[in-house]
Amino acid sequence: MAAASRLVSFAEKIIKPNRATPLSLGRYNLSINDQIMVPFYLSIAAFYPNPSKTPEQVSNILQNSLSKVLSSYYPFAGTLRDNTFVDCNDRGAKFMNVRYDCPMSEIANLPDTGPEYLPFAKGIHDSLLLGDEDLLVVQLSHFNCGGLAIGTSISHKIADGCTTSNFISDWASIARDDEEANIIPSPQMIGSSIFPPSTNLPSTDIYTNTIVNVPIENIKRRYLFSNSKLEMLKSQVTSETGLQNPSRVDVLSALIYKCAVTAARAQANSFKPSMLTLAVNLRPILDPPVATRAIGNMVSFIKVETTSVDEITIARVVRELRKAKDEFKKEDHVNANKLVALHSENLPISNEFETYRSHSMCNFPLNNLDFGWGKPNKVTIPLIGVGFCFFLLDSPSGDGIEAIVAVPETYVTQFENNKELLQFATPMN
Incomplete structure (x- = not known):
């Protein structure tokens, strides 16, 4: 069955931080290590066979908790400017809700990550980030067996593997323990102070x-x-x-x-x-x-x-x-x-x-x-x-x-x- 024929429904929306980012935090400077990074997405997908919630409940929980975690990780909801800084304008993160007419096992066990690999937004996993928007893209995939997958893709310009892992873990903690008022992630925005940015870098176009x-x-x-x-x-x-x-x-x-x-x-x-x-x-x-x-x-x-x-x-x-x-x-x-x-x-x-x-x-x-x-x-x-x-x-x-x-x-x-x-x-x- 072709990938397109498996698609039952698709919905997309922008999730903004639940609190406005203060003007004093409106500019997040890239470090030199961020600047020299080739602009592709770091992506991770997690598969869940038997969620105890309905699809609507899952979607609402993920969207609400994503909005909350973005208030702490506010650069992820911003716009990259000139390979120099992130404009923390609360533009938001892209959230896609997708349903497929196939069992999760058919996708989770695929050996390849080509066109048939569906837990990520189209074009995310096999191409570079061509623009400065959509620093964070999430896809919630529902399968006809009741299973689901959460695919998270973050621009490598603002995150490495450790950052990506921390972000998703904090997001999961907020979603799981939403009643706990003390769950407030505390990422440290110190990269540019350790590795000051440069204004004289060679172009990364060749890479x-x-x-x-x-x-x-x-x-x-x-x-x-x-x-x-x-x-x-x-x-x-x-x-x-x-x-x-x-x-x-x-x-x-x-x-x-x-x-x-x-x-x-x-x-x-x-x-x-x-x-x-x-x-x-x-x-x-x-x-x-x-x-x-x-x-x-x-x-x-x-x-x-x-x-x-x-x-x-x-x-x-x-x-x-x-x-x-x-x-x-x-x-x-x-x-x-x-x-x-x-x-x-x-x-x-x-x-x-x-x-x-x-x-x-x-x-x-x-x-x-x-x-x-x-x-x-x-x-x-x-x-x-x-x-x-x-x-x-x-x-x-x-x-x-x-x-x-x-x-x-x-x-x-x-x-x-x-x-x-x-x-x-x-x-x-």
Whole structure:
């Protein structure tokens, strides 16, 4: 059944903050980290199989609580101006109410995030933010089985993964405990004071155009890596490197990276220098550390370059990731010039390296998003088609990590049949 034929009804409205933003808070300055961010949406969808409310009740609860949380996150209801600041004009957030004539399982279990992927507003998950409006877009999707999905998309110009997680969690808390008067989110608007904005930045048009025009058709795959398998992988790395307690994200990123590079090499029958990039949350690294409540983009990147075949080992990649993190904490990697340089190095504008991108949302409370009808049975994040990339999420059961992997179609068969991958992974689609 085509996506269009599944649509039963569609309604759209603008949700404004329930309290007017004071004139003194009317301008929210972007930090340099916000300014250099490519303008796409960060999106998350949570699926709920058996809500205890009627569709009308769910919609009313979400709209009312969204209005309340926007009073604290008032920049999200504003308008971006000249890649310099957000005009906190209370324009509002877009809220869409959609009904589909299909069961939720048919959508929640789709392997791909292409046109058939319906929990997000049309065009949100597979394109860049082309205008300066609609910094926040929400879609409530109802399915004929009674299940529902809440899809939230926030412009990356004003939010990173930590900010997005905090916002949705605060929204859920207000929706769930609306009677509690003391539930008032307290996001900190301090990004521009830590990373002052710049008036002399290189244009990001080349980055945007490159991402939009990447001629690579991706196939999405989802895998579960159980805690027991991750412990096996960590033990293997420790025995080969001597590193104590390597992180789950590092060892899993290294495994997926190795399997991807191996698949690409097999398909091309040759090796091309490759690079793994890993997004790093700067909040705990800064001196002094910044609270997790600080909104905006407080991320940078570490990278591991692989220039020869013998460097494609999990142990070596994990060792280099640990080394890069340690150096990150020692050196001045958070000043403005360094941030711009690191960001530029990790955008797809060079043919020198094949770039593989790892993003983690592990240890964020996404599986606890209870709006008043229980926790979701599944959370997912769409991937933008920029070659090989993957998102890591805690599994809803708590037993391990789910990896959503975007693989170029040219070597997806080699990747998904990799014996080392299947030694640790359970395919989910």
